[in-house]
Amino acid sequence: MTDTNVQRIALVGIGLIGSSIANAVRKENLAAHIAISTRSETTLARAEVLNLGDSYHAQATDAVKDADIVVISVPLSACEAVAKEISTALKPGAIVTDVSSCKASVIADMGPHIPDGVHFVPGHPIAGTEHSGPDAGFADLFKGRWCILTPPKGTDEKAVEQISELWKEMGSMVEVMEPEHHDQVLAITSHLPHLIAYSIVDTATNLQDDLKQEVIKFSASGFRDFTRIAASDPVMWRDVFMKNRDAVLDILGQFSEDLAALQRAIRRGEADKLEEVFTRTREIRRSVIDFKQD
């Protein structure tokens, strides 16, 4: 990003996403200085061992001081406190962005603490793995993946453009969206699938021990894919369901109705109905492949 001249980028939070950004910024040479901060002493020490940045700070205020861009990659439940904490340390003209999975709540939680003269461009990279922590990050995590930006009305267009460029330089495709619409789409594509995966794996957890062992042994028949999704960061996902409650409950209601209809068809022996559903679901898969999302 030679033309935008980012001297200092501050990364507050250095888990899977934060450390992947650190790796990508370093690899693509997108900032002269990477300042890293996280509340956990152990994680900060680990980030230093991994050589993820250029300076390491126990206090977020120290990391964001003089930063051109500040990326907040902390659990949703911590976003408000972090925004409040750093507010007085941000330099005029700085851009604050985040990476969290719910956008309306983040705007409500962080927005009021962003001082005048500082820009706020909320973002959400649609990328991740089931692994957590600073060791899990890698520079190519965002390559070929979407990043959705949800700037509140009136946000400086140049600031949006600069964050958009940052993501593109890290390999992402960028889409700008209304925050509420983002939350609705992600409730369907991400939050509901994770909830269901957690739920089915929990059902298996509650089985008697010998049956549970066999379920693990023969998991390759479908269950295995759900265990991978259900191994995602518990705190992050707890927060998602707290912060995007209405959209999740809405799509969960629709899902439960559809599942009940399939259950009824099984009980009544309605083979044609099942075949019809199982045939039309194949088309969505084709679209996913056509869209190069798998």
Added chain:
Amino acid sequence: MTDTNVQRIALVGIGLIGSSIANAVRKENLAAHIAISTRSETTLARAEVLNLGDSYHAQATDAVKDADIVVISVPLSACEAVAKEISTALKPGAIVTDVSSCKASVIADMGPHIPDGVHFVPGHPIAGTEHSGPDAGFADLFKGRWCILTPPKGTDEKAVEQISELWKEMGSMVEVMEPEHHDQVLAITSHLPHLIAYSIVDTATNLQDDLKQEVIKFSASGFRDFTRIAASDPVMWRDVFMKNRDAVLDILGQFSEDLAALQRAIRRGEADKLEEVFTRTREIRRSVIDFKQD
């Protein structure tokens, strides 16, 4: 399988599983002659183009004539008719096996048509992909995967041993199990996950068009994995839910209760409860990895 001296193996049905067996038998040199039969003229012609066997038969009776081993790889709903059809053509001492996903129903459907002097060793390889048809098969599909055999009481032990050897030569690990127990375990590990994947993809299918397009576009956030599972063969899965109805409805009931409990926790804002569930599901993932099933 030089010591068992299989002169002729007949493969009735040549979809993903049948064609994978053809490839594996050929690669490992497990039979002198591979006779292939399928009801569909197009599929039979395609199998010949792919050079999957040594002879091709429109009539299953012609394929199984003089065969030492007969592998039935047809949808569950066709198993009874095929068993009836081939019953008079089987040679004394032949072993009939199958590959279907439900075992109690197959024993009820096929068992009565297996003549005296012919052995019946039902089997189920826990392997597959979301692709169907003779082009989808490959020799390594069964490598490192379980195959469960469910011989009815009184089945000749040598016959069980021979089918067990056949699967081991194709790279599988073999487990012998009661048919009803198999159906219960698979209802949890395979049938319920597929039903849920079909259901959530169907929920997306029912969305308004513009929202559906966005769900496909941003599917990498979790939904994508479900579309892969929900692209599996519709006829095969229709039959599974018809044939293993009771076990599926039982575990589906448990799942629905567990999901309702999560829904309630979300609605009431019980963050601790969610975190507790999401933390314990991680342990199952570790067990799956420890068991080398992923």
